[in-house]
Amino acid sequence: MKRTLGTAILVGAALVLAVALAGCVRKPVSVGPANPAVAGASDHQRGKQDASVRVVEYGDFQCPACAAAYPGVKALSEEYGDRVTFVYRHFPLRQHQFAKKAAEAVEAAGAQGKFWEMHDKLYENQQNLTESDLTRYAEELGLDIARFNQELTGSTYAALVEQNLAAGLDAGVGATPTFFVGEQRIEGADITALKAAIDAALTEPTS
Numbered sequence: 001m002k003r004t005l006g007t008a009i010l011v012g013a014a015l016v017l018a019v020a021l022a023g024c025v026r027k028p029v030s031v032g033p034a035n036p037a038v039a040g041a042s043d044h045q046r047g048k049q050d051a052s053v054r055v056v057e058y059g060d061f062q063c064p065a066c067a068a069a070y071p072g073v074k075a076l077s078e079e080y081g082d083r084v085t086f087v088y089r090h091f092p093l094r095q096h097q098f099a100k101k102a103a104e105a106v107e108a109a110g111a112q113g114k115f116w117e118m119h120d121k122l123y124e125n126q127q128n129l130t131e132s133d134l135t136r137y138a139e140e141l142g143l144d145i146a147r148f149n150q151e152l153t154g155s156t157y158a159a160l161v162e163q164n165l166a167a168g169l170d171a172g173v174g175a176t177p178t179f180f181v182g183e184q185r186i187e188g189a190d191i192t193a194l195k196a197a198i199d200a201a202l203t204e205p206t207s
Contacts, residue, residue, distance in 0.1 A: 024063040024093055024176045042160055043089070044115045048082035053181065053201045055194070056087045058168040060176040061103060061122045062096035062129060065189045069177050070123040072191030076198065084198060088119060090164040091176050098129035100161060105134040107157035108148050114141050 057073065059066040077086045090106075092099035102122055109118035121137045122129065131152065138148040151157065168178070172185065179186040181197040 024060060024065050024096075042163070043087045044110055044119075046077045046086040046116060047080065047084050049085060051083055051085040053080075053084045053198060054087065055084060055198065056089060056180040058089050058091035058164075058171075058173045058176060058178045060091055060093050060096055060099045061106070062099040062126065063093065063176045064126075065175075066177045067123050067126045069189035069191060070120075072189070073177075073194070074120070076191070076195060080198065083202060089168060090161045091168045091173055091178070092161065092165065093176060100158070101131060101152070102129050102134065103161045103164075104155065104157045105138070105148075105152055107160055108151040109138060109141060109143060111151065111157075112143050112147070114143060117141050 055076075059069075073086065077084070090103040092103050106115060106118045106122065109115055118137060118141060121141070125133070125137070134152065135145065135149060139145055171180070175187050177187075177189060179194050179197075181194070181201050184197050184201075186193050186197060
Protein backbone atom coordinates (compact mmCIF):
# COMPACT_ATOMS: atom_id res chain seq x y z
CA MET A 1 0.00 0.00 0.00
CA LYS A 2 2.80 2.42 0.92
CA ARG A 3 4.65 1.59 -2.29
CA THR A 4 1.49 2.17 -4.35
CA LEU A 5 0.86 5.52 -2.66
CA GLY A 6 4.46 6.59 -3.18
CA THR A 7 4.30 5.65 -6.84
CA ALA A 8 1.09 7.64 -7.27
CA ILE A 9 2.69 10.72 -5.70
CA LEU A 10 5.70 10.46 -7.99
CA VAL A 11 3.49 10.06 -11.07
CA GLY A 12 1.41 13.07 -10.01
CA ALA A 13 4.50 15.22 -9.51
CA ALA A 14 5.83 14.17 -12.92
CA LEU A 15 2.55 15.15 -14.55
CA VAL A 16 2.61 18.60 -12.92
CA LEU A 17 6.17 19.15 -14.14
CA ALA A 18 5.25 17.99 -17.64
CA VAL A 19 2.35 20.45 -17.80
CA ALA A 20 4.57 23.30 -16.63
CA LEU A 21 7.21 22.59 -19.23
CA ALA A 22 4.89 21.75 -22.11
CA GLY A 23 2.30 24.43 -21.45
CA CYS A 24 -1.49 24.44 -21.74
CA VAL A 25 -2.68 23.56 -25.23
CA ARG A 26 -5.30 25.07 -27.50
CA LYS A 27 -6.31 23.39 -30.76
CA PRO A 28 -6.67 23.95 -33.67
CA VAL A 29 -3.92 26.38 -34.60
CA SER A 30 -4.19 28.88 -37.44
CA VAL A 31 -0.75 29.84 -38.73
CA GLY A 32 -0.59 33.15 -40.58
CA PRO A 33 1.91 35.83 -41.53
CA ALA A 34 1.68 37.86 -38.30
CA ASN A 35 5.01 39.00 -36.85
CA PRO A 36 4.80 38.94 -33.01
CA ALA A 37 7.90 41.13 -32.80
CA VAL A 38 5.94 44.11 -34.14
CA ALA A 39 4.57 46.37 -31.40
CA GLY A 40 0.81 46.58 -31.05
CA ALA A 41 -1.06 49.73 -30.10
CA SER A 42 -2.65 47.99 -27.10
CA ASP A 43 0.53 46.28 -25.85
CA HIS A 44 1.44 46.55 -22.17
CA GLN A 45 5.18 46.62 -21.62
CA ARG A 46 7.77 46.26 -18.88
CA GLY A 47 11.14 47.79 -19.57
CA LYS A 48 12.26 50.43 -22.02
CA GLN A 49 9.89 50.80 -24.96
CA ASP A 50 12.64 51.02 -27.58
CA ALA A 51 14.92 48.33 -26.12
CA SER A 52 16.91 46.36 -28.69
CA VAL A 53 15.33 43.06 -27.61
CA ARG A 54 11.59 42.49 -27.33
CA VAL A 55 10.00 39.51 -25.55
CA VAL A 56 6.32 38.84 -26.19
CA GLU A 57 4.41 36.41 -23.98
CA TYR A 58 1.03 34.94 -24.88
CA GLY A 59 -0.50 33.81 -21.61
CA ASP A 60 -3.64 32.61 -19.83
CA PHE A 61 -4.25 33.59 -16.21
CA GLN A 62 -5.78 30.20 -15.40
CA CYS A 63 -3.02 28.17 -17.04
CA PRO A 64 -0.81 26.30 -14.49
CA ALA A 65 2.21 26.47 -16.80
CA CYS A 66 1.84 30.26 -17.08
CA ALA A 67 1.73 30.54 -13.30
CA ALA A 68 4.84 28.34 -13.10
CA ALA A 69 6.64 30.62 -15.57
CA TYR A 70 5.48 33.89 -13.98
CA PRO A 71 8.14 34.23 -11.22
CA GLY A 72 10.95 33.50 -13.65
CA VAL A 73 9.67 35.92 -16.27
CA LYS A 74 9.30 38.67 -13.68
CA ALA A 75 12.83 37.99 -12.40
CA LEU A 76 14.19 38.23 -15.94
CA SER A 77 12.44 41.56 -16.51
CA GLU A 78 14.08 42.90 -13.35
CA GLU A 79 17.48 41.43 -14.30
CA TYR A 80 17.58 42.91 -17.81
CA GLY A 81 15.97 46.23 -16.94
CA ASP A 82 15.97 48.70 -19.83
CA ARG A 83 17.88 46.34 -22.14
CA VAL A 84 14.80 44.20 -22.83
CA THR A 85 11.13 45.03 -23.35
CA PHE A 86 8.68 42.46 -21.97
CA VAL A 87 5.17 42.43 -23.46
CA TYR A 88 2.15 40.46 -22.27
CA ARG A 89 -0.70 39.45 -24.60
CA HIS A 90 -3.83 37.52 -23.72
CA PHE A 91 -4.42 33.99 -24.99
CA PRO A 92 -7.31 32.61 -22.89
CA LEU A 93 -7.90 28.92 -23.54
CA ARG A 94 -11.46 27.76 -24.08
CA GLN A 95 -11.15 25.03 -21.42
CA HIS A 96 -10.38 27.62 -18.71
CA GLN A 97 -13.71 29.10 -17.62
CA PHE A 98 -12.23 32.07 -15.73
CA ALA A 99 -9.40 32.98 -18.11
CA LYS A 100 -11.21 35.36 -20.45
CA LYS A 101 -12.89 37.42 -17.72
CA ALA A 102 -9.57 37.51 -15.82
CA ALA A 103 -7.91 38.96 -18.92
CA GLU A 104 -10.67 41.58 -19.16
CA ALA A 105 -10.12 42.45 -15.49
CA VAL A 106 -6.42 43.05 -16.11
CA GLU A 107 -7.28 45.37 -18.99
CA ALA A 108 -9.80 47.20 -16.79
CA ALA A 109 -7.07 47.64 -14.20
CA GLY A 110 -4.71 48.79 -16.96
CA ALA A 111 -7.18 51.51 -17.89
CA GLN A 112 -6.56 52.87 -14.40
CA GLY A 113 -2.78 52.48 -14.60
CA LYS A 114 -2.53 49.14 -12.76
CA PHE A 115 -2.14 46.54 -15.53
CA TRP A 116 1.00 44.89 -14.17
CA GLU A 117 -0.15 45.07 -10.56
CA MET A 118 -3.32 43.14 -11.46
CA HIS A 119 -1.37 40.81 -13.76
CA ASP A 120 0.92 39.86 -10.90
CA LYS A 121 -1.92 39.51 -8.39
CA LEU A 122 -3.86 37.10 -10.61
CA TYR A 123 -0.90 34.81 -11.17
CA GLU A 124 -0.13 34.88 -7.45
CA ASN A 125 -3.76 33.96 -6.67
CA GLN A 126 -4.55 31.70 -9.61
CA GLN A 127 -6.89 29.43 -7.66
CA ASN A 128 -9.25 32.35 -6.97
CA LEU A 129 -10.41 33.99 -10.19
CA THR A 130 -14.17 34.40 -9.82
CA GLU A 131 -15.66 37.82 -10.55
CA SER A 132 -15.99 38.51 -6.82
CA ASP A 133 -12.29 37.69 -6.45
CA LEU A 134 -11.45 40.07 -9.29
CA THR A 135 -13.41 42.85 -7.62
CA ARG A 136 -11.65 42.18 -4.33
CA TYR A 137 -8.25 42.46 -6.02
CA ALA A 138 -9.33 45.73 -7.64
CA GLU A 139 -10.23 47.06 -4.19
CA GLU A 140 -6.83 45.98 -2.83
CA LEU A 141 -5.15 47.89 -5.67
CA GLY A 142 -7.12 51.03 -4.87
CA LEU A 143 -9.01 51.14 -8.17
CA ASP A 144 -12.23 53.02 -8.83
CA ILE A 145 -14.49 50.05 -8.08
CA ALA A 146 -17.62 51.45 -9.71
CA ARG A 147 -15.74 51.97 -12.97
CA PHE A 148 -13.96 48.61 -12.72
CA ASN A 149 -17.18 46.67 -12.13
CA GLN A 150 -19.01 48.53 -14.89
CA GLU A 151 -16.28 47.72 -17.40
CA LEU A 152 -16.01 44.11 -16.22
CA THR A 153 -19.74 43.33 -16.30
CA GLY A 154 -20.12 45.26 -19.54
CA SER A 155 -17.31 43.28 -21.20
CA THR A 156 -15.66 46.56 -22.21
CA TYR A 157 -12.36 44.86 -23.06
CA ALA A 158 -13.70 41.56 -24.45
CA ALA A 159 -12.97 42.61 -28.04
CA LEU A 160 -9.39 43.57 -27.13
CA VAL A 161 -8.81 40.18 -25.51
CA GLU A 162 -10.19 38.48 -28.62
CA GLN A 163 -7.86 40.57 -30.79
CA ASN A 164 -4.88 39.37 -28.73
CA LEU A 165 -6.10 35.80 -29.12
CA ALA A 166 -6.53 36.14 -32.88
CA ALA A 167 -3.06 37.68 -33.22
CA GLY A 168 -1.62 34.76 -31.28
CA LEU A 169 -3.34 32.23 -33.53
CA ASP A 170 -2.07 34.06 -36.60
CA ALA A 171 1.45 33.91 -35.16
CA GLY A 172 1.16 30.15 -34.71
CA VAL A 173 0.52 30.07 -30.96
CA GLY A 174 -1.06 26.79 -29.87
CA ALA A 175 -0.14 26.58 -26.18
CA THR A 176 0.44 28.80 -23.19
CA PRO A 177 2.77 30.22 -22.26
CA THR A 178 4.36 30.93 -25.63
CA PHE A 179 7.20 33.44 -25.79
CA PHE A 180 8.67 35.19 -28.79
CA VAL A 181 12.16 36.68 -28.60
CA GLY A 182 12.08 38.63 -31.80
CA GLU A 183 10.67 35.96 -34.11
CA GLN A 184 12.08 32.98 -32.19
CA ARG A 185 9.31 31.00 -30.48
CA ILE A 186 9.66 29.25 -27.12
CA GLU A 187 6.75 27.20 -25.73
CA GLY A 188 6.23 26.25 -22.09
CA ALA A 189 7.68 27.37 -18.79
CA ASP A 190 11.31 26.81 -19.77
CA ILE A 191 12.88 29.93 -18.29
CA THR A 192 16.40 28.64 -18.98
CA ALA A 193 15.63 28.45 -22.71
CA LEU A 194 13.98 31.86 -22.60
CA LYS A 195 17.02 33.44 -20.92
CA ALA A 196 19.36 31.79 -23.43
CA ALA A 197 17.34 33.22 -26.32
CA ILE A 198 17.40 36.69 -24.77
CA ASP A 199 21.14 36.54 -24.16
CA ALA A 200 21.72 35.45 -27.77
CA ALA A 201 19.54 38.27 -29.06
CA LEU A 202 21.42 40.84 -26.97
CA THR A 203 24.72 39.78 -28.55
CA GLU A 204 23.43 40.09 -32.11
CA PRO A 205 24.71 43.17 -33.98
CA THR A 206 22.08 45.86 -34.46
CA SER A 207 21.31 46.88 -38.01
